[in-house]
Amino acid sequence: MEKAEEVVDDIILYDSSMHLHEKNVRKLLRRCRDTGITLNPKKFHYGQTEVKFACFRVTSQDIQADPEKIKAIAQFQRLKNISDFRSFLVLVEQLAGSRRIHTSGQRITSELQKDEQDVFKLIECGSRFVMEPTGSAPYTESKEFQEGLLELKSTPLRHSSLSASQIVFRGPMPSRLPFHNLSLAEDWQVHLNEHDRRIAKQHDYTRNHYDKTANQLKPITTGSKVWIQDSTSKIWDRTATVQGKKQDRENLLLLPSSRTLFRNQRFIRILKSHEDIIKIPHYSLQINLPLQIDSGLERGFEDRRSELGSFHYVAQTGLFNTFLFALANCNYNGYKVLQTEDIHSQAKTIELIKFIESADEGIYDFWVSPRVGSYAKVMVAPGHVSEFEKFLKEQSIASTLLIEDVEITNQRASTVQNVLRKLKTSSRSIDFENYYSSDDIFAYLHELEADNDFVEVETYGKSYEGRDLKVIKILKAGPNAPNIFIEAGIHAREWIAPAMGTYIIHSLLEDPENAQYLDQFNFHIMPSVNPDGYEFSREHERLWRKTRSRNQGSDCRGADPNRNWAFHWHESGVSDDPCTNIFPGLKPFSEPETDAIRQYVEKLQPTPLMSLSLHSAANLWLVPYGYAYNAYPDNYDELVKLAEKAVDALNEVHNAGFEVINAADFYPAAGASDDWYAGVLGSTYVYTVELRQGGYYGFDLPPSQIKDSGEELWEAMKVIFDRLHQVSIQ
Incomplete structure (x- = not known):
């Protein structure tokens, strides 16, 4: 037809790597240029970090159902007419990705139009059916309608453990009774138990009804390679390995990024023998409109550098919207x-x-x-x-x-950690048989605070992404006692460092044999000083090292927080490229995490007698300075002598083979925290410990070695503390 205009509402591009992503974006731009259609460059935007696409909210972190859509369903009023019913079905269909609901809805609304009756209402919480008719209507008994209701009740939402009906009707699901100050009273507990039994009975009924009516699927054996279907787009766009089974239909899947998820068996299928799980591109480009853009727009794209898997492209012009994003999870296949x-x-x-x-x-x-x-x-x-x-x-x-292959090693480590996490038996928030999140570590600090009246947990700042930065203060020795300051986890991928910061806290407060140190020193310990980077390393990119701040003029995120301190800043061991792991930031203390540490320790009185930074992984005890060769503090010889005694004690425990060297001999790097503690803050004793490297494992030190690492480090710390006590009483 002449003068007819075709419009594409959404274009989605999935890519397995940033290199492939950029390649496909260029293809799209060239096709726009070659077909004679021009887009408005002023309305073409990319590099956005959060986008609402269809009914989902997509960020660099993950893809989630739009909270506003969920709220709209949860607050949906009683159905009064056909229009209300249609609106309700559209909302539920978008979130559940259910075509059966859509088909059944068309049939139901057609019958309603014939009867011209407003016959439907929402059920009360806990009832068996999603909707029930107030009058007789044969179409409600149809197979399509019943299957539609069944799918609505049983289909988990994307990236959610809840089904659409659970969000809408708040059941069947675990007890959600509000907290009450008499919750421990016997009558309240009886009421709570009865509620849970009722909910469990309803849940069993729904599951059993599903099992009887749904098509039976053959079980998938553990270790099988499978495709995962996107429940909304219906595209088989990801691969995974089956790790086990949960309940009746949920399979535990291990993604190439080392993340795990549960997926209903209806949304997975066996990877065929002729399909290659690595070489098959994980993208789908849906486009049927020839377009063209100005040549300057493509050049602008060439000029922009991107960080792998951590941001999105959004292109928009008039009625044409393009949503392009790389997978958020970076993997290391072939590294x-x-x-x-x-x-x-x-x-x-x-x-x-x-x-x-x-x-x-x-x-x-x-x-x-x-x-x-x-x-x-x-x-x-x-x-x-x-x-x-x-x-x-x-x-x-x-x-x-x-x-x-680094990715295989990461997957093995992730699998072990998941198993150990499920087997956790300690009554505390953490034990030392696995690596835990910052939130778990901070919860442990609060448990210790509740158990000891001389312990305080303080929030000393906020990370770039708004997480609390917390320090535990052990103040039994009194206001005039020497201060000891310890920070850990400044580099995100060095998971053993936060674990060892926590182990020192554990040894001080939960081992009675170490009680004398509580009377000699006040301790200020920050076990996880870069929580944004640490959580990104845990959830998305295992070898992420930096913070997660945004850099002006670049799409690459973060700075090296151990190159960000105002002592010989930017002089060595750094790069001005924000995309590198050793970018020192735009200025000293540009990162809120390092600036918050600075502000905290500068207020301590007296100045910390010792400042210690925990890193990994090299089996080394580093003595400042590290900004240049042949640069030493005035008490360098004393520092080396004490460090050698500490390392001797450390090596006697498990023969770990630690050595004492000057920090610059390890790798000249200016702007490090230990140099600042010695050269600006004025701590007399300053060290950086490069903890176990785990041999074959690199940064993935097996959880089985956490306790060994803690035991040997603590023996070294006792040597340090004993010497510092001698110095403080002289």
Whole structure:
């Protein structure tokens, strides 16, 4: 038809990597240009971090049902007419992704129009059916209608454990009785138990009814590779490995990103033998409109750099909306880790550092930095191993392949952690058999605060994303006693560091043999100082290192919080590229996490006698300064002597092989926290401990080694504390 205009409301592009994502975006832009249709560049926006798409809210974190849609359903009034009924079905269909509901709705509304009766109403909480007729109507007995009701009651919402009916009608689900100050009273408890029994009975009825009427599916064995269907778009767009089964129909799935989720068996299918779980592209581009844009728009896209899997593109012009986003979960399929031989030449060490730093972001990453007399560990991106090996050969540095595939190693570690988390038996919020979230760690601090009248937990600031930054203060020694300050977890991927910060707290407060230290010192311990990065590492990108702040003029997020301190800032070991792991920020203390630490410790009186920073993973005890070679504090010899005694005690426990070295000999890096504690704050004793590296495991130190790491670290801390007490009473 002449003068007819085609309009596409939504275009969705799923990509398995940022490289592929950029490639497909360029294809789209070229197609727009080649077909003679021009978009308005002023209305074309990308790099957005949050988008409402259909009935979902999409961010760099995940995809969730739009809270406003859920609220609209929850507050939907009693159905009064056909229009209300249609509106209700549209809302539920969007969230549940149910075509049966839609089909049944059309049939029902058609019959209602014939009868011209307002016959439907919402049921009361706990009733058996979603809707019930007030008059006789044969169409309500139809198979389509019953299956539609069944699916509404049984289908979990996307990224939710609740079904649509559970959100709408608040049942069947666990007890939601409000908290009451008499909740422990016998009569209240009887009422609560009776309510739970009633809800459980209704839940069993619904499940049994589903099992009798739904098509029976053959069970999927553990370890099977499967496709996952998007319940809204109906696209089979993700792959996973079956890890187990929950209840009757839910399967526990392990994604390539190491995240786990439960999915109804109707939304998964076996990956066929001829399909490759890695090579199959996880994207679907739906487009039937030829478009064109100004050439300047494509050039603008070329100029913008993006951070893998952590933001979205949104293009909009008039009636044409384009939503393009990369998968939020970064994986490391094909990445390898090589370990060099011991490098005995400082010149070769410097050349290796320069080679890694000069490469494009994401190709190489130091797991263990090179130093004279020791080895280095380097993670190498797919396709660059031969290039790296060629460089090592030119430098006459031998190497061995340590990890064949980093993603497989991450998945193994994630599986172990999930199993251990389920087997947790401690009455506390945490134990030392697994890695826990910042919230779990902080909950443990509050438990200790409740048990000890000399313990305070203080919120000393907020992270960039608004999380609380908390410090535990152990103040039994009194206001004039020496202060000891400890911070852990400044680098997000170093999970053992927060665990060890927590272990020190545990040893001080829950082991009676260490009671003397509580009378000698006041302790200020921050076990998780970069919670944004730590949680991003746990949930999305395992090897994330930095904070999660936004950088002006760049799409890449975060700064290295251990290059962000105002002592010789930006002088060495840093990069001005915000996309690198060693970007120091736009200025000292640009990160709210580091600035909050600074403000807290500067107020401590007296100035902390010792400041300690916990990192991983290199089996080293570092002595400042680290900003340059041959730069030392005035008491350097004393610091080394005490550190050597502490390391001797540490190595005697499990023979971990720790060494004492100058921080710059490990890797010159300016703007680190330990340098600031020594050079600006004025702490007499300052150390950074690079905790266990776990051999083969890199940063994924197995949970089984947490206790061993804590035991050996505590023996070293006792040597330090004993010496500091001698100094303080002289």
